Amino acid sequence: MSRRLGTAPETGRTWRRRFLERGLDGMGDEPRPGVPRKITDADVERVIVKTLEETPKNATHWFTRSMAAATGMSQSSISRIWRAFALAPHRSQTFKLSTDPLFIDKVRDVVGLYLDPPEKALVLCVDEKSQIQALDRSQPILPMMPGVPERRSHDYIRAGTTTLFAALEVATGKVIGSLHRRHRATEFKKFLAKVDKTVPAGLEVHLILDNYATHKTPDIKRWLLAHPRFHLHFTPTSASWLNLVERWFAELTQKILKRGAHRSVQALERDIRTWLADWNEQPRPFIWTKTADEKVWRRPASLR
Known part of the structure; x- marks a missing residue:
């Protein structure tokens, strides 16, 4: 299984053991050490929706600075979210479709x-x-x-x-x-x-x-x-x-x-x-x- 999923054998054994011990309840993430998350899933969704569906008032596309100002997050947080979801507002490509009937x-x-x-x-x-x-x-x-x-x-x-x-x-x-x-x-x-x-x-x-x-x-x-x-x-x-x-x-x-x-x-x-x-x-x-x-x-x- 680990070879098919591209994971280490130890990872596969760990998840199998957790399923046998606790069923589906054991398949969720356990609490992690460290500082709790400051950016919630709702925050991430808000950034993604604004990036894809809105434009700033004074520009044709979003920059990390303008998105940070609009959402109240830091520029580094915006940058990490964009990288995680492969969003690049600063990039643009051209195309042309042929209208030739043949x-x-x-x-x-x-x-x-x-x-x-x-x-x-x-x-x-x-x-x-x-x-x-x-x-x-x-x-x-x-x-x-x-x-x-x-x-x-x-x-x-x-x-x-x-x-x-x-x-x-x-x-x-x-x-x-x-x-x-x-x-x-x-x-x-x-x-x-x-x-x-x-x-x-x-x-x-x-x-x-x-x-x-x-x-x-x-x-x-x-x-x-x-x-x-x-x-x-x-x-x-x-x-x-x-x-x-x-x-x-x-x-x-x-x-x-x-x-x-x-x-x-x-x-x-x-x-x-x-x-x-x-x-x-x-x-x-x-x-x-x-x-x-x-x-x-x-x-x-x-x-x-």
Whole structure:
């Protein structure tokens, strides 16, 4: 029993003995030594109800100080109650639900490609990371030292922007990339032509992409008619998390863009190309683990 409940064997023996001696009366807590409780269960309930159902008059959410003033308790008591019941009024998260009427069908289509890709075909996750800014700090970056993190000025100098078009191969993690100063249908068409040249002629090409207007222009549709081996699979609206290339963009942002300093767009593009080449030398695929039906009813946390 103790192993099933995750308790020490001695604890299990103690409760069993108390039940045999006094029945259900022996299962309650015995008086404990020390100072009696000053905060009653009613006090705890009052704090929880105020936290969940009310807001202070002069703020959008409760702080320990304002809740202590409203209840007559100490800030430390409020803090302990909030921690005990996993309440964090200072935290807030954002979300957006897709209103796509074909949401479930599109999720099943895309996830089906991830879990059971067609034979003699390549599945590519496609998107563009637009408006990547070449930023240089206004003062030199101070390097990390023992006990001191790297330091940089909060202000920066803009030197222009570029756009990265990327196609992530689901099976291997390799990425086809192309940099352009603009992100119109013209540039997307050039990128499709590059993908067409890169993928062996004997393979069908399945592209997973979002509903951006440049992906659906008449010129793009004419190009697709002239290249029938290309098949487009659109993610639902407001569901960019379904596209695995977004996870790859997060890697690029974290490792190159977030703390990078570039005095020109050319320098920025050079670093991106270098990082892309290094990635493709040792690519790492992102493994999708949830079925479509599991994914529809859970928040997107199954990328690893």
